[in-house]
Amino acid sequence: MTDTTAPLAPPPALTCPKCGTGLADAGLATCPECGVELGAGPPPPLPTPLSEDGAPPPIPAPGSGDRPDMPVLGGIPAGTPAATTAAPAPADLPVEKCPQCGGTIDTDGYCTQCGASRPDPRHHVEEAPTAWAAGVCDRGIHHAGNEDAMALWAEGEAAGRAALVVCDGVTTAQRSAEASEAAADAAVGVLRGARSTGVGVAAARDAALGARLDAAADAASGAVAEVTETLVAQGMSGDSLPSCTFVAAVVEESVVAVGTVGDSRAYWFPDEGEARLLTTDDSLAQERIKEGADRAEAEKAADAHTITRWIGVDAPDHTPDKTVLEVDAPGWLLLCTDGLWNYASSPDELGTQVRSALEAGGGIPLGGATELVRWATEQGGRDNITAVLARLGAGAPEPVAPQAHPAQQSPVEATEAAAAEPRPAEAATTETTTTETTTTTEEA
Amino acid sequence: MAQFSATVYQNEFLPEGGTDVHAIVSVTCSGAGSVSAAAPGQAGEVIVVDTSGSMQWQGVQAAQYAAAAALDQIPDGVWFAVVAGDHQARLAYPTGNAVTMAQMNPQARMSAKHALRNLYPDGGTAMGSWLLAAAQLFDTVPGLAKRHVILLTDGKNEHETPDQLTRAIETVRGRFQCDCRGLGSEWSVAEVRRISEALLGSVDLIRSWEAMPQEFAEMMQQSMARGVADAALRVWAPQGAEILFVRQVAPSLEDLTARRQEINPLTGSYPTGAWGDETRDYHVAVRLPAKSVGAEQLASRVQLVVGEDVVAQALVKAKWSNDTMLTAQISPEVAHYTGQTELATAIQEGLRARSIGDDATATAKLGRAAQLAKEGGNAEALEHLDKVVDIEDAATGTVRLKRNVDKLDEMALDTASTKTARVRK
Known part of the structure; x- marks a missing residue:
């Protein structure tokens, strides 16, 4: 190892490479004697290798002697291994946990352990504005994003006033996720401020509630138009403009008015008596049913879900179809998208699911909606799923001990299990046990 | 920045x-x-020129000019040294008996050029010891952030076993980068490639003495432009x-x-x-x-x-x-570079087969190489291939081995095999 602190060897005495004159100052640009340029350009010509008689000078045999003018280098010097510095300490930021593996979500939006992406808050939304009405809106399994949206508002301790809106963004249209969210929010904004109930007679009351729903649909349409305008302003408008379905319920204590555009639905499940579908789809399937086709067959057709009316700037008409329900006995109002009713379309079948969902979910709207979404996910989760439940005609629902599930899975595990192995519809309904536990829900 | x-x-x-x-x-x-603009005092350059007997006087003289051309490209303030390599490594500059590097200035540049006159052809080739010498020199200057070596050889590493060279490479790995050049046709591309790959540098052929100064100047310019x-x-x-x-x-x-x-x-x-x-x-x-x-x-x-x-x-x-x-x-970029990787392998395997007289394999591999070079738009590879095989139809990879191939053309094809064409966007 060489002593690195030793001074450099003094520069050798310099001579002009051309004329041999000694140079006092090595910084000279030219030789003061002959004027040759110094310090740049090719080296001076070599002394001729030829001896006087023209023969090349003798070349020493390899290794035949030292060259005192050139020190021999060698020996393996002590290594200077590159010091591996520890990674910089993580910044003092709130640590975001990965729901998949418990690792840390990086600022780039992905888990530093398993690579899962930061959950989009829109992928699973829960809302419970009151004890008697709540909803869950979930991405399901097969769709990359959640184009369903819901907006809920309620006041009063039991079956008071409420405005519940569910919109399903049309998958084939652009920015449908934005459109559905804007539409639902705008519609509830209108409904929560409206209090007119007409002048007492049922017809006047129905007309007043209907007018509210019309105004809400107008507001939804306006909101979708705004989303469309930004799209056009960005020069990104294509063939399919943002659009969505619309189902809204106005609850005025014992009266419920429901309006719909498209194929999102409202059902009424009284505790005693016949379950009812309150809405009529605007879809090709429904048109065929009207023409006499069997419902189950019509809903299985490839284009069954093609809707004939929607909310959007290219919609010919967005006036909702309206129904008024007078609640004279306790029951459950359900608003949902096709991601749920696809797996149980008839009021009886779906009513069975709602009852078991409420049992498993502790008898409260949020628990029931969560269980309905879980059930639809287990059926395959082919579409986004939204379920909104409201308890009407009775006091606020009393929480009861929820019934446990066969497998206590987190929604994520359930999602993966279902994706790996879709189970037939009937299997899920029979799978309940009585193990005491609470349901796990993914945090929104 | x-x-x-x-x-x-x-x-x-x-x-x-x-x-x-x-x-x-x-x-x-x-x-x-550039290095000069950033922190020249943190950059070090070692020029290693082969002065083995096979270089002869003309070769050494060309190496002197080439080293001088490289010295002209080293900005003031950069630490440097010149090593003469044969079966040993000798410090040609700084002169004197101290093992050290010098900081460039006009005086040092002139002195270094003077010192190049002391080089003469003698002895054999031991590239491992040249590499160890470069590492030893860099160690004399603490705080060097950028360490780069230009290594010139004209022959095979005859005075060391392959194991000795491997040990030397492993000893210096990570301590400097090394661009290698081989002069003429008597050196081994595969051997020198081992050095350049391990030391994050390039390997290329210099066909004749005349081309050396320009090649050295360019290598040094490129190194100095790496800020x-x-x-x-x-x-x-x-x-x-x-x-x-x-x-x-x-x-x-x-x-x-x-x-x-x-x-x-x-x-x-x-x-x-x-x-x-x-x-x-x-x-x-x-x-x-x-x-x-x-x-x-x-x-x-x-x-x-x-x-x-x-x-x-x-x-x-x-x-x-x-x-x-x-x-x-398939992503077009992934497909393109997968093809370019296969191209390099096909050329190297084809040349290896050709050298052992396995003409069937050589024809198949070099044919595939011609096809891949055409598909990938690698004009340089095609040009080099064209001197080793007669390309009848590049699209189908139909080629015939040429009877007489200049050894230098074969080596040029080998060194060019790892240069890829960029994806066409």
């Missing part, structure tokens, strides 16, 4: 059960600045995943996979050496456990790190889909 950016090219869609994610990550550096002294590619893959390979695929092909230094169990660091204003493309392949259709995850974070600072990051993703329209597509 140097700016880095990284762009990823991939098809992130995997079919059901698919596991392998391929991506090309293109890293661009701009505003690297970012050292950087590393960092590749993260999720738990349970396997990094299949990490390759530099442009401007030249370098398999980095074995150079991994573990940062943590999920992250490896691959040294890249110094950067100037340039773009380098990397091919990263990661194998993931298959997930269900609809699942989506990050397959890899690919970062460029200078010191401990992440200066650029690209995210490689995986999405499982049952839409064959999406999953069947």
Whole structure:
């Protein structure tokens, strides 16, 4: 190892490479004697290798002697291994946990352990504005994003006033996720401020509630138009403009008015008596049913879900179809998208699911909606799923001990299990046990 | 201040059960600045010229001119030394008996050129000891951030065993970068490539003495234009995943996979050496456990790190889909560089087969090479191939071996094999 602190060897005495004159100052640009340029350009010509008689000078045999003018280098010097510095300490930021593996979500939006992406808050939304009405809106399994949206508002301790809106963004249209969210929010904004109930007679009351729903649909349409305008302003408008379905319920204590555009639905499940579908789809399937086709067959057709009316700037008409329900006995109002009713379309079948969902979910709207979404996910989760439940005609629902599930899975595990192995519809309904536990829900 | 950016090219869609994610990550550096502008006192250059007997007087004289041309490209303030290499390594400059480096200034430049007159042809070739000498010299100057060697040889490494050379390479690995040049046809491309690959440098052929000064000047200019002294590619893959390979695929092909230094169990660091204003493309392949259709995850974070600072990051993703329209597509960039990698292998295997008289294999491999060079738009490779084989139809890879091939053309094809054509965008 060489002593690195030793001074450099003094520069050798310099001579002009051309004329041999000694140079006092090595910084000279030219030789003061002959004027040759110094310090740049090719080296001076070599002394001729030829001896006087023209023969090349003798070349020493390899290794035949030292060259005192050139020190021999060698020996393996002590290594200077590159010091591996520890990674910089993580910044003092709130640590975001990965729901998949418990690792840390990086600022780039992905888990530093398993690579899962930061959950989009829109992928699973829960809302419970009151004890008697709540909803869950979930991405399901097969769709990359959640184009369903819901907006809920309620006041009063039991079956008071409420405005519940569910919109399903049309998958084939652009920015449908934005459109559905804007539409639902705008519609509830209108409904929560409206209090007119007409002048007492049922017809006047129905007309007043209907007018509210019309105004809400107008507001939804306006909101979708705004989303469309930004799209056009960005020069990104294509063939399919943002659009969505619309189902809204106005609850005025014992009266419920429901309006719909498209194929999102409202059902009424009284505790005693016949379950009812309150809405009529605007879809090709429904048109065929009207023409006499069997419902189950019509809903299985490839284009069954093609809707004939929607909310959007290219919609010919967005006036909702309206129904008024007078609640004279306790029951459950359900608003949902096709991601749920696809797996149980008839009021009886779906009513069975709602009852078991409420049992498993502790008898409260949020628990029931969560269980309905879980059930639809287990059926395959082919579409986004939204379920909104409201308890009407009775006091606020009393929480009861929820019934446990066969497998206590987190929604994520359930999602993966279902994706790996879709189970037939009937299997899920029979799978309940009585193990005491609470349901796990993914945090929104 | 140097700016880095990284762009990823991939098809992130995997079919059901698919596991392998391929991506090309293109890293661009701009505003690297030059060594002289940044911190010349932190840069060191060692010029190693072969002065073995085989160089003869003309060869040594050419090496003197070449070294002088390189010295002219070293800015003031940079530390440097000149080593004469034969079966030993001797310090030609700084003169005197102290083993040390000198800091460049006009006086030192002139003195160094003077000292070059002391070189004369003698002895054999021991490149391992030349490398150790360079490392020894760099160690005399503490605080050097950028260390670069230009190594010239004209012959095979006859005075060391391959093991000795390997040990020397491993001793100096990571301590400096080394660009290697071979003069004439008596050196071994494969042998010198071992040095250049391990020491993050280039290898090329200098056909004749006359071409040496320009080649040396260009090498030194390029080194001095690399204002970012050292950087590393960092590749993260999720738990349970396997990094299949990490390759530099442009401007030249370098398999980095074995150079991994573990940062943590999920992250490896691959040294890249110094950067100037340039773009380098990397091919990263990661194998993931298959997930269900609809699942989506990050397959890899690919970062460029200078010191401990992440200066650029690209995210490689995986999405499982049952839409064959999406999953069947191969990213054009991945396809292109996969072809260029196969091209390098085909040329090298073809030349090896040719050298042992296996004409059938040589014809098949070099034919495939011609086909890949044409597909990939690699005009340089085609030009070199054309001197070794008669290309009847590049599109189908139909070639005939030429009877008489200049050894230099064969070596030029070999050294050119790892230079890739950029993807046409």
